[in-house]
Amino acid sequence: MFENLLPDKASGVIYSATKYSGQICQPILMFLILFSFSRAVAQEAPGRGIDALRIENEVKLSVPEALSDSVWNYLLQAYLDGTPDFLRNHIPPFSYQVATDSFVDQYYDTHRFSLLQLRSGARYRQRFSLSGAGGEKDGRELIQLKMDSEGSNALSRGEYKYDVEHYQKAEEPLDYHPFMGRVKRGQRDELIGRLKEYGINPESLSPTIRITQIRRRLYFFTGDRPFSTLTLDAVTADYQGKGTHFHELELELNEIRYTESQASEREAMEAVNNLVQEDILRRFPGIVQDQTPKYNKAATAIGISAGASNTRYYLLGLIGLLLAGFLFWWLQTSRR
Structure with a gap:
């Protein structure tokens, strides 16, 4: 389920090799030019x-990690056993569903x-229902x-x-x-x-x-909407051999x-969220609001600062460039 980063590294090497090959090997550049003309019609x-x-x-x-199970047990008791008093007069009334999922996010x-400096993120997400x-x-x-914001x-x-689309042929x-x-090619532009x-x-x-999460979830519905x-997320993040772990509770409007x-x-939806938040903070004083995105929170804990250099994959790209040049030469000579 939680596969390693080798596919990303490998594709990064190949892409770097194809992107920069014209700077070193003219035949590879010509190959790329011809290759680009074969682009499929965008869907x-x-x-x-x-x-x-x-x-x-x-x-x-x-x-706090020590409160995680207590918070979840309270949510199940408060909502699955009957709507709390502070939401009981909501029209239409709420119904609830529970789920546990695993999410794997490669940033x-x-x-x-x-993107880290912008408090933003680009990610490939995989979701697994537990x-x-x-x-x-x-x-x-x-x-x-x-x-x-x-x-x-x-x-x-x-x-x-x-x-996402997995293509068999480039x-x-x-x-x-x-x-x-x-x-998906038709959505890249x-x-x-x-x-x-x-x-x-x-x-x-x-x-x-790379961030993995075990997510315990309580869904609110009005009717079928x-x-x-x-x-409640148990978050594990890792990057270049460094890792961190933390818990957070998200109150997210659909x-x-x-x-x-x-x-x-x-405004009415936000008011409901505010009531839920006030109830949780009142019952668990050790919980604090922190709007920091997970990507930024993980980066800080791991020791990545905004403006730092992500050079590892560029070095891999250089190695891939040399390998690509050799393979191209080998293919050309073997056909003679």
Whole structure:
């Protein structure tokens, strides 16, 4: 389930080799030029959800590890055994579902961790259902771009989603890229444009922190419509042999419903989240609000500072360049 980073490293090596080969080996450059002309006709991206802005509104609470199980047990007791008094008069009434999932997020960033500096992130996500609701999403893969502070609301972030496609045969140079190569070809232009809006060169992205989470989740519904989710996360992050572990509780309003709502309904949804937050903080004084994104929190704990250099994969790219040049020479001579 939690495979290592070798596929990302390997694709990064191949992509670096193809991207920079023209600087060293003219035949490889000509090969790339011809290769790019074979690009398949781009498919139309699906309508709803792809490259569409979704506004994520969530409260993030830092939970001491010693309190994690107590918090979860309280949530189950408070909501599954009957709606708490402070929400009992909500119309329509709430219903609830429980699930446990595992998420694996591989983050990508530039040489200078530009997205980290923006408190934003580009990631490849894998989701695995362990128990409860949401089993239909087991094995789902997704590319996500999350940008900090959407509008004036400090709790809101912008989110864009793209489909993952595993191609058996490379047809264009970007197919070798460790991040862009995962994106469905017909959706790459949209993602490239979105990244450039924030000053990010998509080709400069390489794998950085890998975050795995065991997520215990309590879903709120009104009728059959998702309203919000309380997610208690056990987070493990690693990068270049360094790691960290922490817990946090997210009180997240359903992003589709929140994005499509008018201001008055958004305020009503936020009011419910505020009541839930106040109840939790009152019962567990050791919990504090911390809106730091997981990517930034993990980077700080591991010792990565904004503006630091991510040189490891560039060195791998140089090695890959030499190997690619040798392989190209070998293939050419063996055909004679």
